[in-house]
Amino acid sequence: MALHNRVSADELKKRLAAETFKRTTVSFYQYAKIDDPQAFRDELYLALSQLDVFGRIYVAHEGVNAQISVPAHHFEAFRNHLYSIPFLNGIRLNIAVDDHGKSFWVLRIKVREKIVADGISDPLFDMANKGKYLDAPSFNTLTNDPDTIIVDMRNHYEYEVGHFDTAIEVPSDTFREQLPMAVDMLKDQKDKNIVMYCTGGIRCEKASAYLLHNGFTNVYHLEGGIIEYTNKAKELGLPNKFKGKNFVFDERLGERISEDIISKCHQCGQPCDTHTNCKNDGCHLLFIQCDACAAQYDGCCSEECYAVVQLPEEEQEQLRKGIDKGQMIFNKSKQRLRPRLNEKEDQ
Incomplete structure (x- = not known):
């Protein structure tokens, strides 16, 4: 069995949309010593693939960090497998608060230097001494x-x-x-x-x-x-x-915890807490947009991006060449947003 996905994103999303069973979004993590993260990653990928689990998992020498979507009819088998791993036995599973079952559409497990990028280089730092x-x-x-x-x-x-x-x-x-x-x-x-x-x-x-x-x-x-x-x-x-809202790093982009709306649309300033990614694939910036501005700007973060998405797809592809927008999906830097989303405010 392959240890990586080989099906196109479009096909995987179609398969997810066609599913008739329920899925449960769950997250878990554990700080633990993993001697061979690559071997652990490969074994976990094989086991979870057989259970049709989707999601994003990071493995490192310091432990594992996972956000996944599990078919409801496989949940018990998933939990049993997880608990069969000594350092994950009995681990707390965080079940999503507000779940539509379409949080992930593919399984990705990556080996990283750390499961949380922290910039800590002090060799005396010890995760065993925690709050x-x-x-x-x-x-x-x-x-x-x-x-x-x-x-x-x-x-x-x-x-x-x-x-x-x-x-x-x-x-x-x-x-x-x-x-x-x-x-x-x-x-x-x-x-x-x-x-x-x-x-x-x-x-x-x-x-x-x-x-x-x-x-x-x-x-x-x-x-x-x-x-x-x-x-x-x-x-x-x-x-x-x-x-x-509790922001989450999957297709939902948020879980409704209370009815309070404490943020504003980045374009018009009206109360809003709906995150979206700019429709311009050469940008894909994450920002907050109300329904009215979504209609006015066709899901784009700025007039500049709106103008781009009106172009034929061939021209858009030419404009996107050489642009790395991967980090923009979950990057809403205040420095980057200010000139692009608050132009009217500065006038």
Whole structure:
């Protein structure tokens, strides 16, 4: 059996659309020592392919990080296989909060240097020395204390559409930039309770270890992140302190947690929290766009891109030659957005 997909994207998307069974979107991660990431990757690919699992998984010497879509009728077999792997036995599986079953359409498993790019080079840094877990009830209790500092360890475009009450943003485009920024922002409050959170727990867990490594003492992180917190709050009848949408890195681009809309359309400024990728394939920038602006600009981020998509496809292909827009899919840099999406504001 091949260890990589060999079917075209268009065909895979057609097959997904034609499926008559339900899928469950699930995420999991584990920091653990993997001696041979490539061998582990290949074995995992073979096992999950046989179960028709789709999604994105990163494997490194430091562990595994996965966001996947599992056929409901294969879920038990999937979980059994996962739990047969010693360091994944009993691992928490974060079930999506708002799931239409079409989050992924292909399985990709990649070997990387790290499962979360952190920029940490200090050989004395140790993930075993991490902050204390907080479950949903404990999170609500501790964050009721006005002296507790809640830190959002997600990118600014995630924070923009949804975050916990009173949470502070570490305004950056990448996690590797956020870590030293968080240390600097909190340097005068090392003795306070600091609670860190992210989408599923993987980033805030590493961030909690980084703060401890830099001399902080009372550091906590939300177990299972926003996803687990929301599911547990619902199950236990707890007040949910998260407002807005939880951004996710798949076809859904967001899970509705509360009805609050705390962000604005980047083109007209009206309340909106719908992320989209620019329709111009030579751009594909991620941004927030309301229905009215989507109609006016034909799904594009700017008049420049709108003009491009009106051209014949052959001319568009010529314009795209040599352009690498892969990183734009999940790149909404404030520096890049400002001149392109707020032109009217500056006039």
